[in-house]
Amino acid sequence: MEECRVLVIAVIVVGGIYWWLKRRLSFWAHRGLAYVKPRLLMGNLRKKHHIALAIGECYSKLRVKAQLGGFYFLQRAFLIPLNAHLVGRILTVDSSYFTQYPSHGQDYGALKRDLGTIESTWRNMWVHAVDIARDFSTEIHQSGTNGQKIDAFDASITYNVKILATSFLGLTPKDTKLVDLEKLARKHLKWSGLEHKKFLLCHSFPQISSIMGIPECDDREKSFGKLISKQINKGRGDKCYQRLIRITEGLNGQRPKEKIDMDKLAKGAFGLFIAGIEASVATMAFCMYELAKSQDIQNKLRREIRHILTKHTHHITYETLAHMKFMDAVIFETLRKYPPIGSIWRVTSKEYYVPNSTYIIEKGIPIALPIFAIHHDPQYYSKPEEFDPGRFTREVFDEAANITFMPFGRRDPICIEMHFALMQIKLMLVLLLKESRIIRYGKGSPDALAINPQSPILIPKNRIWLCVEKLQDSTEI
Numbered sequence: 001m002e003e004c005r006v007l008v009i010a011v012i013v014v015g016g017i018y019w020w021l022k023r024r025l026s027f028w029a030h031r032g033l034a035y036v037k038p039r040l041l042m043g044n045l046r047k048k049h050h051i052a053l054a055i056g057e058c059y060s061k062l063r064v065k066a067q068l069g070g071f072y073f074l075q076r077a078f079l080i081p082l083n084a085h086l087v088g089r090i091l092t093v094d095s096s097y098f099t100q101y102p103s104h105g106q107d108y109g110a111l112k113r114d115l116g117t118i119e120s121t122w123r124n125m126w127v128h129a130v131d132i133a134r135d136f137s138t139e140i141h142q143s144g145t146n147g148q149k150i151d152a153f154d155a156s157i158t159y160n161v162k163i164l165a166t167s168f169l170g171l172t173p174k175d176t177k178l179v180d181l182e183k184l185a186r187k188h189l190k191w192s193g194l195e196h197k198k199f200l201l202c203h204s205f206p207q208i209s210s211i212m213g214i215p216e217c218d219d220r221e222k223s224f225g226k227l228i229s230k231q232i233n234k235g236r237g238d239k240c241y242q243r244l245i246r247i248t249e250g251l252n253g254q255r256p257k258e259k260i261d262m263d264k265l266a267k268g269a270f271g272l273f274i275a276g277i278e279a280s281v282a283t284m285a286f287c288m289y290e291l292a293k294s295q296d297i298q299n300k301l302r303r304e305i306r307h308i309l310t311k312h313t314h315h316i317t318y319e320t321l322a323h324m325k326f327m328d329a330v331i332f333e334t335l336r337k338y339p340p341i342g343s344i345w346r347v348t349s350k351e352y353y354v355p356n357s358t359y360i361i362e363k364g365i366p367i368a369l370p371i372f373a374i375h376h377d378p379q380y381y382s383k384p385e386e387f388d389p390g391r392f393t394r395e396v397f398d399e400a401a402n403i404t405f406m407p408f409g410r411r412d413p414i415c416i417e418m419h420f421a422l423m424q425i426k427l428m429l430v431l432l433l434k435e436s437r438i439i440r441y442g443k444g445s446p447d448a449l450a451i452n453p454q455s456p457i458l459i460p461k462n463r464i465w466l467c468v469e470k471l472q473d474s475t476e477i
Contacts, residue, residue, distance in 0.1 A: 027077035028070030034062050035070030043072030045200075050451045052342025052372040052458060055080065059373035067357055071368055074204035078368045079361060084380060087369050088403040089355065090346065101347035101366050125167040126318045129424055132162045132173055137431035140468050149441040152285040152464040157277075160284070161185050163424050164276045169269060177227050184220055184227070185277045189459055196454040203345075224270045278340050279408065279421045282459045287334040287425060289449065289464050290387045292438045297389060301330055302433045309434065321426045329389035331425055335407035337387060340457045342372035371406050372458070380404040432468060441465040 021040055028035040036058045038044050045054050055071060062069035063082040071078045081087050090098055136159050143150055161182050165171040171178065191199070201208075291298040304326045312320045321327070345368060352361040361367075376384040381391060381404070408418060432438065442465070450461040 021075060024075045024077070025072060027072075031070075033068060033070045033079075034065045035072070036061055038072040041074065043074045043076075043204075045072075045074060048453055050342065050453045050455070050458065052370075053451060055343050055368050055370045056373035056376060059370045059377075063377070068354065068359060068361075073366075073368070074200060076204040076206075076366065078366045080368050080370055082370075084374045084377075084404040086355070087371075087374065087406070090367070090369060091344070091406070094352065097348060097350055097352040098346040098367065099349045101345040125163070125420075125423065128166040129163050129427055130316065132159070132166060133424070133427045133431055135173070136162070137428065140432065141436060141470065143468070147467075149465045149467050152288045152466050153282065153460055154463070156281045156284040156288075157182055157185055157189075159428065160277060160280045160424065164273055168272050168276075180227055181224075181273075184224060185281070187220060188274060188277065189281065189455055189457065190452065191454045191456065193454065199456075221267065221270050224273065225267075276420050278457050279418070280424055282338065282340060282457060283331070283334055283421050284425045284428065285460065285464055286338040286449070287331060287429070288438055288466055289440075289460075290334060290337075291330070291429075291433075292440045292466050294387055295437070295439075297330065297387070298433065298437060301326055301429070302437075305430050305434050309430075316427070316430055318423075321423070321430070324426060324430075325394060326389065327426050327429065328422065329392035330429075331422060332392040332405070333387060333389040335421070336375045336381065336391070336405060337384075338458050339371050339375050339407040341408055342458050344369035344371060374404055374406070377404075436468045436470050439467050439469055441467045 025038050025040070025043070036044055044058050045051065046057075049057075051073075058069060058071050059080060059082060062080070067082055067086065069080045069082050071080045081090060136155075140150060140155065161178060162173055165175070165178055165181055166173060291301070304324055308320060308323050309316070311323075345366065347366045348361050348363050350363050354361060374380060378384055449464070452459045452461040
Protein backbone atom coordinates (compact mmCIF):
# COMPACT_ATOMS: atom_id res chain seq x y z
CA MET A 1 0.00 0.00 0.00
CA GLU A 2 2.79 2.35 0.94
CA GLU A 3 4.61 1.56 -2.30
CA CYS A 4 1.50 2.44 -4.31
CA ARG A 5 1.21 5.75 -2.48
CA VAL A 6 4.87 6.61 -3.23
CA LEU A 7 4.36 5.64 -6.86
CA VAL A 8 1.26 7.83 -7.16
CA ILE A 9 3.08 10.80 -5.60
CA ALA A 10 6.05 10.28 -7.92
CA VAL A 11 3.75 10.14 -10.97
CA ILE A 12 1.98 13.32 -9.85
CA VAL A 13 5.27 15.15 -9.26
CA VAL A 14 6.81 14.06 -12.56
CA GLY A 15 3.57 14.79 -14.40
CA GLY A 16 3.38 18.21 -12.78
CA ILE A 17 6.96 19.07 -13.80
CA TYR A 18 6.29 17.84 -17.34
CA TRP A 19 3.09 19.92 -17.57
CA TRP A 20 4.94 22.99 -16.25
CA LEU A 21 7.76 22.60 -18.78
CA LYS A 22 5.36 22.09 -21.68
CA ARG A 23 3.33 25.10 -20.58
CA ARG A 24 6.44 27.31 -20.64
CA LEU A 25 7.13 26.15 -24.19
CA SER A 26 3.65 27.17 -25.36
CA PHE A 27 4.27 30.88 -24.64
CA TRP A 28 4.51 31.97 -28.30
CA ALA A 29 1.79 29.63 -29.51
CA HIS A 30 -0.68 31.31 -27.13
CA ARG A 31 0.31 34.71 -28.55
CA GLY A 32 0.02 33.64 -32.17
CA LEU A 33 3.66 34.42 -32.98
CA ALA A 34 5.76 32.39 -35.43
CA TYR A 35 8.39 30.20 -33.75
CA VAL A 36 10.53 27.12 -34.34
CA LYS A 37 9.29 24.06 -32.45
CA PRO A 38 11.46 23.67 -29.34
CA ARG A 39 12.74 20.54 -27.61
CA LEU A 40 11.51 19.90 -24.08
CA LEU A 41 14.64 20.78 -22.10
CA MET A 42 16.94 22.58 -24.56
CA GLY A 43 14.33 24.76 -26.22
CA ASN A 44 15.86 26.02 -29.48
CA LEU A 45 19.44 25.71 -28.24
CA ARG A 46 21.75 23.03 -29.60
CA LYS A 47 24.34 21.36 -27.43
CA LYS A 48 27.40 21.91 -29.65
CA HIS A 49 26.36 25.24 -31.16
CA HIS A 50 27.11 28.76 -29.96
CA ILE A 51 23.98 30.60 -28.85
CA ALA A 52 24.39 33.17 -31.64
CA LEU A 53 24.36 30.36 -34.21
CA ALA A 54 21.26 28.77 -32.66
CA ILE A 55 19.48 32.12 -32.83
CA GLY A 56 20.69 32.44 -36.42
CA GLU A 57 19.09 29.12 -37.37
CA CYS A 58 15.71 30.24 -36.01
CA TYR A 59 16.12 33.63 -37.69
CA SER A 60 16.74 31.98 -41.07
CA LYS A 61 13.61 29.81 -40.75
CA LEU A 62 11.33 32.62 -39.56
CA ARG A 63 12.44 35.80 -41.35
CA VAL A 64 10.34 35.12 -44.47
CA LYS A 65 7.20 34.66 -42.36
CA ALA A 66 7.03 37.71 -40.12
CA GLN A 67 8.72 40.77 -38.64
CA LEU A 68 9.00 39.09 -35.23
CA GLY A 69 9.66 35.52 -34.17
CA GLY A 70 9.78 33.45 -31.00
CA PHE A 71 12.86 31.70 -29.59
CA TYR A 72 13.23 29.45 -26.56
CA PHE A 73 16.40 29.77 -24.51
CA LEU A 74 16.04 26.46 -22.68
CA GLN A 75 12.64 27.11 -21.05
CA ARG A 76 12.55 30.90 -21.35
CA ALA A 77 10.71 32.58 -24.20
CA PHE A 78 12.64 35.30 -26.06
CA LEU A 79 11.50 37.52 -28.89
CA ILE A 80 13.65 37.86 -32.04
CA PRO A 81 13.29 40.91 -34.33
CA LEU A 82 13.59 39.52 -37.85
CA ASN A 83 14.89 42.53 -39.78
CA ALA A 84 17.84 44.86 -39.40
CA HIS A 85 15.75 48.03 -39.41
CA LEU A 86 13.85 47.00 -36.28
CA VAL A 87 17.06 45.87 -34.56
CA GLY A 88 18.60 49.24 -35.39
CA ARG A 89 15.63 51.10 -33.89
CA ILE A 90 15.77 49.05 -30.69
CA LEU A 91 19.47 49.89 -30.29
CA THR A 92 19.11 53.60 -31.13
CA VAL A 93 15.99 55.75 -31.39
CA ASP A 94 13.76 53.40 -29.36
CA SER A 95 16.39 52.31 -26.84
CA SER A 96 14.51 54.00 -23.98
CA TYR A 97 11.91 51.19 -24.17
CA PHE A 98 14.51 48.55 -23.35
CA THR A 99 17.06 47.73 -20.69
CA GLN A 100 20.07 45.42 -20.67
CA TYR A 101 19.27 41.78 -19.91
CA PRO A 102 20.32 40.36 -17.59
CA SER A 103 21.48 43.24 -15.42
CA HIS A 104 25.20 43.19 -14.68
CA GLY A 105 25.32 46.15 -12.33
CA GLN A 106 26.55 49.52 -13.52
CA ASP A 107 26.73 50.13 -17.25
CA TYR A 108 30.05 51.62 -18.28
CA GLY A 109 28.94 52.37 -21.81
CA ALA A 110 28.96 56.10 -21.04
CA LEU A 111 32.53 55.87 -19.78
CA LYS A 112 33.64 54.03 -22.91
CA ARG A 113 31.87 56.54 -25.18
CA ASP A 114 33.43 59.48 -23.33
CA LEU A 115 36.92 58.04 -23.64
CA GLY A 116 36.28 57.18 -27.27
CA THR A 117 35.59 60.82 -28.20
CA ILE A 118 38.93 62.05 -26.87
CA GLU A 119 41.64 62.19 -29.49
CA SER A 120 44.28 62.19 -26.75
CA THR A 121 43.03 58.75 -25.66
CA TRP A 122 44.23 57.29 -28.95
CA ARG A 123 47.40 59.41 -29.07
CA ASN A 124 48.30 58.19 -25.60
CA MET A 125 47.63 54.57 -26.58
CA TRP A 126 49.61 54.94 -29.79
CA VAL A 127 52.86 55.71 -27.96
CA HIS A 128 52.64 52.42 -26.07
CA ALA A 129 51.13 50.38 -28.90
CA VAL A 130 53.87 51.08 -31.45
CA ASP A 131 56.68 49.80 -29.22
CA ILE A 132 54.74 46.70 -28.19
CA ALA A 133 53.69 45.93 -31.76
CA ARG A 134 57.27 46.26 -33.04
CA ASP A 135 58.63 43.93 -30.38
CA PHE A 136 55.82 41.44 -30.88
CA SER A 137 56.11 41.43 -34.69
CA THR A 138 59.86 40.86 -34.33
CA GLU A 139 59.17 37.77 -32.19
CA ILE A 140 56.70 36.46 -34.76
CA HIS A 141 59.15 37.08 -37.61
CA GLN A 142 61.83 35.19 -35.72
CA SER A 143 59.51 32.23 -35.17
CA GLY A 144 58.75 32.23 -38.90
CA THR A 145 62.45 32.29 -39.74
CA ASN A 146 62.90 29.23 -37.55
CA GLY A 147 59.98 27.49 -39.26
CA GLN A 148 57.84 27.58 -36.13
CA LYS A 149 54.06 27.78 -36.20
CA ILE A 150 52.05 30.26 -34.14
CA ASP A 151 48.58 29.97 -32.67
CA ALA A 152 46.91 33.15 -33.97
CA PHE A 153 44.37 33.30 -31.14
CA ASP A 154 46.92 32.75 -28.38
CA ALA A 155 49.29 35.30 -29.88
CA SER A 156 46.44 37.79 -30.20
CA ILE A 157 45.62 37.49 -26.48
CA THR A 158 49.23 38.21 -25.49
CA TYR A 159 49.49 41.18 -27.87
CA ASN A 160 46.19 42.80 -26.91
CA VAL A 161 46.65 42.35 -23.17
CA LYS A 162 50.04 44.06 -23.39
CA ILE A 163 48.61 47.05 -25.26
CA LEU A 164 45.63 47.41 -22.92
CA ALA A 165 47.73 46.99 -19.78
CA THR A 166 50.30 49.59 -20.81
CA SER A 167 47.79 52.06 -22.31
CA PHE A 168 44.96 52.04 -19.77
CA LEU A 169 46.49 50.49 -16.66
CA GLY A 170 49.95 52.03 -16.66
CA LEU A 171 51.84 48.72 -16.50
CA THR A 172 55.18 48.16 -18.22
CA PRO A 173 55.64 45.54 -20.99
CA LYS A 174 57.78 43.47 -18.60
CA ASP A 175 55.44 43.67 -15.60
CA THR A 176 54.84 40.30 -13.96
CA LYS A 177 51.12 41.13 -13.65
CA LEU A 178 50.77 40.71 -17.41
CA VAL A 179 50.81 36.93 -17.00
CA ASP A 180 47.90 37.12 -14.54
CA LEU A 181 46.00 39.50 -16.83
CA GLU A 182 46.47 37.07 -19.72
CA LYS A 183 45.06 34.26 -17.58
CA LEU A 184 42.12 36.51 -16.68
CA ALA A 185 41.49 37.30 -20.36
CA ARG A 186 41.58 33.62 -21.31
CA LYS A 187 39.22 32.78 -18.47
CA HIS A 188 36.78 35.41 -19.66
CA LEU A 189 36.89 34.26 -23.27
CA LYS A 190 36.89 30.51 -22.65
CA TRP A 191 34.28 29.57 -20.07
CA SER A 192 34.47 26.31 -18.23
CA GLY A 193 31.58 23.86 -18.48
CA LEU A 194 30.32 25.01 -15.07
CA GLU A 195 30.41 28.69 -16.01
CA HIS A 196 28.52 27.97 -19.23
CA LYS A 197 25.84 26.04 -17.32
CA LYS A 198 25.48 28.93 -14.85
CA PHE A 199 25.07 31.32 -17.77
CA LEU A 200 22.34 29.14 -19.28
CA LEU A 201 20.58 28.79 -15.93
CA CYS A 202 20.67 32.53 -15.18
CA HIS A 203 19.26 33.36 -18.62
CA SER A 204 16.52 30.73 -18.56
CA PHE A 205 15.49 30.94 -14.88
CA PRO A 206 16.63 34.37 -13.63
CA GLN A 207 14.28 34.44 -10.61
CA ILE A 208 15.25 30.95 -9.44
CA SER A 209 18.95 31.76 -9.95
CA SER A 210 18.58 34.94 -7.93
CA ILE A 211 16.80 33.17 -5.08
CA MET A 212 19.46 30.46 -5.03
CA GLY A 213 22.21 33.07 -5.12
CA ILE A 214 23.81 31.67 -8.26
CA PRO A 215 26.09 34.27 -9.90
CA GLU A 216 26.28 34.19 -13.68
CA CYS A 217 30.05 34.52 -13.69
CA ASP A 218 32.83 34.08 -11.18
CA ASP A 219 34.61 36.85 -9.29
CA ARG A 220 37.00 37.76 -12.12
CA GLU A 221 36.15 41.44 -11.63
CA LYS A 222 37.40 41.23 -8.04
CA SER A 223 40.52 39.40 -9.21
CA PHE A 224 41.15 42.19 -11.70
CA GLY A 225 40.67 44.82 -8.97
CA LYS A 226 43.24 43.12 -6.76
CA LEU A 227 45.72 42.98 -9.61
CA ILE A 228 45.58 46.67 -10.43
CA SER A 229 44.63 48.31 -7.10
CA LYS A 230 48.20 49.32 -6.31
CA GLN A 231 48.72 50.50 -9.87
CA ILE A 232 45.64 52.74 -9.70
CA ASN A 233 46.82 54.38 -6.49
CA LYS A 234 50.33 54.76 -7.85
CA GLY A 235 49.11 56.11 -11.20
CA ARG A 236 46.85 58.91 -9.95
CA GLY A 237 49.10 61.49 -11.58
CA ASP A 238 48.84 59.83 -14.97
CA LYS A 239 46.64 61.73 -17.46
CA CYS A 240 44.81 58.56 -18.50
CA TYR A 241 43.94 57.77 -14.87
CA GLN A 242 42.90 61.35 -14.19
CA ARG A 243 40.49 61.18 -17.11
CA LEU A 244 39.20 57.80 -15.93
CA ILE A 245 38.69 59.27 -12.45
CA ARG A 246 36.74 62.29 -13.73
CA ILE A 247 34.45 60.19 -15.92
CA THR A 248 33.86 57.63 -13.16
CA GLU A 249 32.98 60.45 -10.74
CA GLY A 250 30.42 61.74 -13.21
CA LEU A 251 28.90 58.30 -13.68
CA ASN A 252 28.47 57.84 -9.95
CA GLY A 253 27.10 61.30 -9.26
CA GLN A 254 30.09 62.32 -7.16
CA ARG A 255 31.16 65.91 -6.75
CA PRO A 256 34.71 66.56 -7.97
CA LYS A 257 36.06 67.18 -4.48
CA GLU A 258 34.55 64.10 -2.90
CA LYS A 259 36.78 61.15 -2.06
CA ILE A 260 37.30 58.96 -5.11
CA ASP A 261 35.65 55.55 -4.92
CA MET A 262 38.55 53.34 -5.98
CA ASP A 263 36.29 50.29 -6.29
CA LYS A 264 34.20 52.12 -8.88
CA LEU A 265 37.35 53.24 -10.65
CA ALA A 266 38.61 49.65 -10.74
CA LYS A 267 35.26 48.55 -12.20
CA GLY A 268 35.62 51.22 -14.88
CA ALA A 269 39.10 49.98 -15.74
CA PHE A 270 37.78 46.40 -15.80
CA GLY A 271 35.01 47.43 -18.20
CA LEU A 272 37.55 48.99 -20.56
CA PHE A 273 39.84 45.98 -20.31
CA ILE A 274 37.06 43.49 -21.14
CA ALA A 275 35.72 45.70 -23.95
CA GLY A 276 39.17 45.80 -25.54
CA ILE A 277 39.68 42.05 -25.16
CA GLU A 278 36.26 41.16 -26.59
CA ALA A 279 36.65 43.57 -29.50
CA SER A 280 40.11 42.68 -30.69
CA VAL A 281 41.46 39.28 -29.64
CA ALA A 282 39.27 37.05 -31.80
CA THR A 283 38.95 39.68 -34.56
CA MET A 284 42.71 39.81 -35.05
CA ALA A 285 43.00 36.00 -35.06
CA PHE A 286 40.12 35.60 -37.53
CA CYS A 287 41.58 38.33 -39.76
CA MET A 288 45.01 36.65 -39.91
CA TYR A 289 43.31 33.33 -40.69
CA GLU A 290 41.28 34.79 -43.57
CA LEU A 291 44.32 36.56 -45.02
CA ALA A 292 46.32 33.35 -44.84
CA LYS A 293 43.50 31.56 -46.64
CA SER A 294 43.07 34.30 -49.28
CA GLN A 295 46.52 35.17 -50.64
CA ASP A 296 45.09 37.45 -53.37
CA ILE A 297 43.45 39.64 -50.72
CA GLN A 298 46.63 39.58 -48.65
CA ASN A 299 48.70 40.67 -51.66
CA LYS A 300 46.33 43.54 -52.42
CA LEU A 301 46.55 44.66 -48.80
CA ARG A 302 50.35 44.46 -48.89
CA ARG A 303 50.42 46.68 -51.98
CA GLU A 304 48.33 49.28 -50.19
CA ILE A 305 50.55 49.13 -47.10
CA ARG A 306 53.70 49.66 -49.15
CA HIS A 307 52.11 52.41 -51.23
CA ILE A 308 50.94 54.40 -48.20
CA LEU A 309 54.23 53.91 -46.32
CA THR A 310 56.21 55.11 -49.36
CA LYS A 311 54.08 58.28 -49.51
CA HIS A 312 54.78 58.91 -45.82
CA THR A 313 58.56 58.21 -45.92
CA HIS A 314 58.00 54.77 -44.38
CA HIS A 315 56.94 56.21 -41.02
CA ILE A 316 54.13 54.32 -39.31
CA THR A 317 52.02 56.96 -37.59
CA TYR A 318 48.46 57.28 -36.34
CA GLU A 319 47.65 59.36 -39.44
CA THR A 320 49.34 56.89 -41.80
CA LEU A 321 47.01 54.08 -40.74
CA ALA A 322 43.98 56.32 -41.34
CA HIS A 323 44.82 56.39 -45.07
CA MET A 324 44.71 52.60 -45.43
CA LYS A 325 41.14 52.22 -46.66
CA PHE A 326 41.44 48.67 -47.99
CA MET A 327 42.82 47.72 -44.57
CA ASP A 328 39.60 49.13 -43.08
CA ALA A 329 37.59 47.02 -45.52
CA VAL A 330 39.49 43.84 -44.55
CA ILE A 331 38.89 44.42 -40.84
CA PHE A 332 35.23 45.38 -41.36
CA GLU A 333 34.65 42.20 -43.39
CA THR A 334 36.24 40.20 -40.57
CA LEU A 335 33.89 41.88 -38.11
CA ARG A 336 30.94 41.14 -40.38
CA LYS A 337 31.75 37.47 -40.77
CA TYR A 338 32.80 37.02 -37.13
CA PRO A 339 31.06 39.73 -35.06
CA PRO A 340 32.46 39.64 -31.51
CA ILE A 341 28.97 40.23 -30.10
CA GLY A 342 26.89 37.60 -31.87
CA SER A 343 23.66 38.49 -30.06
CA ILE A 344 22.48 41.31 -27.81
CA TRP A 345 20.08 40.78 -24.91
CA ARG A 346 17.41 43.30 -23.93
CA VAL A 347 14.15 43.31 -21.97
CA THR A 348 11.24 45.70 -22.48
CA SER A 349 10.94 48.25 -19.66
CA LYS A 350 7.50 49.35 -20.93
CA GLU A 351 5.07 48.45 -23.70
CA TYR A 352 6.60 48.83 -27.15
CA TYR A 353 4.48 49.37 -30.25
CA VAL A 354 6.38 47.70 -33.11
CA PRO A 355 6.69 50.14 -36.07
CA ASN A 356 4.67 49.23 -39.17
CA SER A 357 2.87 46.53 -37.21
CA THR A 358 -0.13 46.05 -34.92
CA TYR A 359 1.97 43.98 -32.52
CA ILE A 360 2.66 45.31 -29.03
CA ILE A 361 5.56 43.85 -27.06
CA GLU A 362 4.54 43.59 -23.42
CA LYS A 363 6.62 44.95 -20.58
CA GLY A 364 9.13 42.44 -19.25
CA ILE A 365 9.56 40.43 -22.48
CA PRO A 366 13.22 39.39 -23.03
CA ILE A 367 14.55 40.04 -26.53
CA ALA A 368 17.48 38.52 -28.45
CA LEU A 369 18.88 40.81 -31.13
CA PRO A 370 20.37 38.53 -33.84
CA ILE A 371 23.55 40.38 -34.86
CA PHE A 372 25.34 37.30 -36.25
CA ALA A 373 22.23 36.28 -38.20
CA ILE A 374 21.87 39.73 -39.79
CA HIS A 375 25.56 39.72 -40.78
CA HIS A 376 24.98 36.37 -42.52
CA ASP A 377 21.63 37.18 -44.12
CA PRO A 378 21.82 36.86 -47.96
CA GLN A 379 19.31 39.67 -48.39
CA TYR A 380 21.85 42.07 -46.85
CA TYR A 381 25.15 40.43 -47.87
CA SER A 382 25.34 38.21 -50.95
CA LYS A 383 27.24 34.95 -50.43
CA PRO A 384 27.68 35.75 -46.73
CA GLU A 385 30.00 32.80 -46.03
CA GLU A 386 32.60 34.19 -48.44
CA PHE A 387 35.28 36.58 -47.17
CA ASP A 388 34.94 39.61 -49.45
CA PRO A 389 36.38 42.97 -48.27
CA GLY A 390 34.92 44.51 -51.44
CA ARG A 391 31.63 44.84 -49.55
CA PHE A 392 33.20 47.60 -47.48
CA THR A 393 35.03 49.66 -50.08
CA ARG A 394 34.17 53.33 -50.28
CA GLU A 395 32.28 52.86 -53.56
CA VAL A 396 30.00 50.15 -52.11
CA PHE A 397 29.63 50.72 -48.37
CA ASP A 398 28.23 53.80 -46.66
CA GLU A 399 29.00 53.25 -42.97
CA ALA A 400 26.72 56.06 -41.81
CA ALA A 401 23.71 54.80 -43.78
CA ASN A 402 24.20 51.05 -43.44
CA ILE A 403 22.13 49.70 -40.56
CA THR A 404 23.01 46.05 -41.09
CA PHE A 405 26.60 46.30 -39.81
CA MET A 406 26.60 46.10 -36.00
CA PRO A 407 29.67 44.11 -34.89
CA PHE A 408 29.64 45.56 -31.38
CA GLY A 409 25.89 45.67 -31.00
CA ARG A 410 25.35 49.37 -31.50
CA ARG A 411 25.38 52.02 -34.19
CA ASP A 412 27.89 54.30 -32.51
CA PRO A 413 30.51 55.98 -34.75
CA ILE A 414 32.71 56.77 -31.72
CA CYS A 415 32.56 53.25 -30.28
CA ILE A 416 35.78 52.76 -28.32
CA GLU A 417 35.82 49.04 -29.11
CA MET A 418 35.82 49.80 -32.85
CA HIS A 419 38.58 52.41 -32.50
CA PHE A 420 40.75 50.11 -30.46
CA ALA A 421 40.25 47.12 -32.75
CA LEU A 422 41.07 49.14 -35.86
CA MET A 423 44.15 50.75 -34.35
CA GLN A 424 45.93 47.73 -32.93
CA ILE A 425 44.97 45.27 -35.70
CA LYS A 426 46.08 47.73 -38.39
CA LEU A 427 49.35 48.32 -36.60
CA MET A 428 50.17 44.62 -36.32
CA LEU A 429 49.15 43.83 -39.92
CA VAL A 430 51.32 46.66 -41.27
CA LEU A 431 54.36 45.42 -39.38
CA LEU A 432 53.78 41.82 -40.44
CA LEU A 433 52.74 42.21 -44.06
CA LYS A 434 55.12 44.89 -45.32
CA GLU A 435 57.98 42.39 -45.36
CA SER A 436 56.31 38.99 -44.84
CA ARG A 437 53.34 36.87 -45.78
CA ILE A 438 51.00 34.94 -43.52
CA ILE A 439 50.39 31.35 -44.57
CA ARG A 440 48.51 28.40 -43.13
CA TYR A 441 50.68 25.88 -41.35
CA GLY A 442 50.29 22.51 -43.05
CA LYS A 443 46.94 20.89 -42.32
CA GLY A 444 46.66 22.53 -38.92
CA SER A 445 44.46 25.38 -40.18
CA PRO A 446 41.08 24.22 -41.53
CA ASP A 447 39.11 25.67 -44.46
CA ALA A 448 36.23 26.61 -42.16
CA LEU A 449 36.47 27.51 -38.51
CA ALA A 450 34.25 26.03 -35.82
CA ILE A 451 32.99 28.44 -33.16
CA ASN A 452 33.50 27.67 -29.48
CA PRO A 453 30.00 27.03 -28.04
CA GLN A 454 31.13 27.87 -24.47
CA SER A 455 32.22 31.47 -24.90
CA PRO A 456 30.39 34.77 -24.30
CA ILE A 457 31.64 36.01 -27.69
CA LEU A 458 32.52 34.36 -30.99
CA ILE A 459 35.96 32.75 -30.75
CA PRO A 460 37.49 29.78 -32.59
CA LYS A 461 36.88 26.39 -31.03
CA ASN A 462 40.26 24.99 -32.09
CA ARG A 463 43.72 26.43 -32.51
CA ILE A 464 44.50 28.46 -35.66
CA TRP A 465 48.00 27.41 -36.69
CA LEU A 466 49.72 29.91 -38.97
CA CYS A 467 53.25 30.74 -40.06
CA VAL A 468 54.83 34.07 -41.01
CA GLU A 469 57.14 33.69 -44.00
CA LYS A 470 59.76 36.34 -44.77
CA LEU A 471 59.60 37.68 -48.35
CA GLN A 472 62.78 37.38 -50.41
CA ASP A 473 63.00 41.11 -51.23
CA SER A 474 61.02 44.31 -50.84
CA THR A 475 59.46 44.05 -54.32
CA GLU A 476 58.02 40.56 -53.83
CA ILE A 477 54.28 40.45 -53.39
